Amino acid sequence: MGGQTTPQMLLRFRPDVLDLKPKVVVILAGTNDIAGNTGWTSLETIIGNIISMAELANSNGIKVVISAILPAIDYLWKPGLEPSLKIISINKALKLYAKENNFIYVDYFSSMVDDKGGLKVPEYTAANDLVHPNKAGYAVMEKLVEQAIKKALTK
DSSP states (O other): OTTOOHHHHHHTHHHHTGGGOOSEEEEOOOHHHHTTBTBOOOHHHHHHHHHHHHHHHHHTTOEEEEEOOOOOSOOTTSTTOOOHHHHHHHHHHHHHHHHHTTOEEEOHHHHHBOTTSSBOTTTTSOTTTSSSOOHHHHHHHHHHHHHHHHHHHTO
16 A cells, blocks of 8 residues: 555454465565655664565565665655665665565665665656556566575475
């Protein structure tokens, strides 16, 4: 659901994921929290909400793929928040958590970041967006997530 934050995702995790009993769940979340879409949220809370989703999935026999948050240099609908370092910090914590818990981590960030810490323009996003991938950006993500899902299914 576009624009949702991790607390909103956590609330709907049971009906939208657990009740459907998928083999694998891919969790990509956090940038809307950083943007303050539902108010200020600490980085620790964002990480904790993602960990809660991963633990719920795992305890229900669902393989977990945790995604890196995509790079963002700014949010045009809420400028000045300087999200790039926050994203790097969360991604670092999620990568470590995934490793420690034998989950798959899919690193979109490294493949899509520019030299300023944002999503590459115009390769992967439009200059009037900076956050949402374009068709080429989604193609990069698709290749990476397909590999991650295959790896999760063989664990």
